Amino acid sequence: MAFDLKDLTEVMEAETERGVPSPDLLAGVRRRVRRSNRLRAAAAAFGVVLMAGTAFGVVQGQGGSGPHQRDVLAPTMSGVTNDAFLKSRSVEGLKPLKEVRFTEFGRMARVTFTPTGPFTMYTVQCSRDAMWYDAKGEGLAITGCGGTAYMFTKPGVSQTVETTALPVSVAQELGDGPSSRGALDRFLAAHAPIPGAWSLRVYSGPCTNGCKEMRDPSTFSPPAQPPLSGLKQLGSAFGTADGRSRTVRLKEPGKALRLRVTCLDGAATAVVRIGGRAKVVDCERAESHGVVWDQDAGAGTSAIGITVLPAEAGEVHATDDAALAKQMRGAKPAGRWTLDVYAR
Structure with missing residues (x-):
């Protein structure tokens, strides 16, 4: 029997009431944001998206950048916007912008939002242990639920993210992870959706806290260090x-x-x-x-x-x-x- 949002309200509302990830998660996010080179790798895959989280990985697809060039498109799903999320607390100095809730794992979700500031952060929260797959063109980032992605954005200019989540037990079938966005699409198309609650939360605004540690990848250069040549x-x-x-x-x-x-x-x-x-x-x-x-x-x-x-x-x-x-x-x-x- 399929679950609906009414059945799963208590689980997701409990998550929303928390309003902010745990201090341990925030500390981990801040530390991972400071990994400039890894963020550069993520930016290369996403253009301007910087990803942080546990079990982080980035895959850059080969042979094209548009979904029309993939032989199989992942099945999609729609979610329900949680209007109460706008009243939750700010995170990293960014104000809550949008939360969309879903009742199935294993279907690609496309969420559009309009940033209110130059920094935008989005994160996935799940009711069970799961892996998060975030796609941009042929690029693909993989992390655990609770991971965080940051974007440099222009206020008023809409953005769309394509993302999905899979329970860990199902994600294990992918081994170390799909080799490309196309591989993920084929996997999702070949498997039935799994009932379960998860949501995508978006925060945006002028950064006043931890996200100040982000650097524009185009301006990053490693600090000067003592030379090793000749020693x-x-x-x-x-x-x-x-x-x-x-x-x-x-x-x-x-x-x-x-x-x-x-x-x-x-x-x-x-x-x-x-x-x-x-x-x-x-x-x-x-x-x-x-x-x-x-x-x-x-x-x-x-x-x-x-x-x-x-x-x-x-x-x-x-x-x-x-x-x-x-x-x-x-x-x-x-x-x-x-x-x-x-x-x-």
Whole structure:
């Protein structure tokens, strides 16, 4: 028996009354927004859309940019606008603009709205664990429900987003995710819709809070860092961000060191230990550029300790092994990292 909105009112109204994502989610969104290079990748796929959230991924389709070039179009559905959403609280300094509620997973929703400010944010809230698929032309972004997308917009100029959600159990059939927008369309067309409640919420206005951390991708340039060319390399290592402590042996003892840590695909924070001192490195935001810094090792060192945590583990406050192991509880290993050590 199909569900209707009346059957699911209590679930979605409970979500609306919250008005704002949890502090943990907001902290995660702010941190992910600061990952400039990853946002550049998203902007390349979407034009001006910047995506943040857990399990983030971007797929850029091949061979055309219009839906008329796809062999199969995803079945669509309409939703119901929740007028009460306009009275909910602002998020990230942006005022609530529109909420559209849906009663089925697995159908593409097209939602049009008119921004009221230069920044617009939209997010999907689901009544069960689900993955969110956000499409723009042939581009495709994938994240969990509760993730957030940001847009640079012009007040009064309408925007349309195409988006859908799938329960995690169904999304697992896609493996690591559809390879293109066309692949998602074919999957949706081949599967029946699944009853369930979810909604798309849109916020817009002049940003006064966390979204100020967004940068126009066209103006982004990585910060200047100490050069590595011409330096003698003393050691290197690589691995998965799993919270394990590793020791990197150097080819010869070093005193004046220059180090670079690079984190990709979900690896977020490195704890580097030299001579009894620990340094916490936010390597996630630097992405492929890496974080480069100079450090003196006193009388010299022949080994360097490193522990790298995934983004899911959260912000590092204590650097001892026990604290890091505790922080990894419930977090899955993700991403990869490299450490390069040079003599200055």
